[in-house]
Amino acid sequence: MxxxxxxxxxxxxxxxxQNVTRYCYQSYIDFHRCQKKRxxxxxxxxxxxxxxxxxxxxxxxxxxxxxxxxxTFPGRI
Amino acid sequence: MxxxxxxxxxxxxxxxxxxxxxxxxAIGAVYYIARLATRNPDVTWNxxxxxxxxxxxxxxxxxxxxxxxxxxxxxxxxxNFEE
Numbered sequence: 001m002x003x004x005x006x007x008x009x010x011x012x013x014x015x016x017x018q019n020v021t022r023y024c025y026q027s028y029i030d031f032h033r034c035q036k037k038r039x040x041x042x043x044x045x046x047x048x049x050x051x052x053x054x055x056x057x058x059x060x061x062x063x064x065x066x067x068x069x070x071x072t073f074p075g076r077i
Numbered sequence: 078m079x080x081x082x083x084x085x086x087x088x089x090x091x092x093x094x095x096x097x098x099x100x101x102x103a104i105g106a107v108y109y110i111a112r113l114a115t116r117n118p119d120v121t122w123n124x125x126x127x128x129x130x131x132x133x134x135x136x137x138x139x140x141x142x143x144x145x146x147x148x149x150x151x152x153x154x155x156x157n158f159e160e
Contacts, residue, residue, distance in 0.1 A: 010154045014118065014131045016140060022119070022131065027155075034158040044156040051155075
């Protein structure tokens with residue numbers, strides 16, 4: 001039986017409060033900015049993906065992915 | 078009304094603690110609002126020159142009192158991909 005290593009997004013001093021909405025949104029944006037700037041295979045970008053997958057509600061991630069695909073995503077990427 | 082001028086205040090010295098307490102409260106309120114307006118990581122005064130005001134807190138503490146963690150030892154774990 002393999003051991004599962006359970007972990008979540010680390011503490012970030014930019015977002016010290018209980019409401020992590022901005023942490024979620026910032027990580028989502030940073031992941032796509034990182035990919036746009038460094039390419040899809042740049043491994044350090046995956047840190048942001050790990051964070052936003054932990055912090056963001058799945059419904060939001062799906063909505064934003066759809067918006068990005070249709071070109072209506074309101075954030076700056 | 079008595080107590081509003083310096084002369085009548087000298088005749089009613091019991092009003093002085095009232096001035097002290099109300100003054101301290103007013104100064105505290107103004108200070109806290111000014112701190113929120115200028116230091117809060119969610120507040121920006123110029124959206125073009127400072128679009129993400131929380132970024133300056135990558136290694137800084139905003140909270141007054143932080144018994145749980147020492148902010149001088151914590152850094153944001155996010156990698157810097159801008160350069």
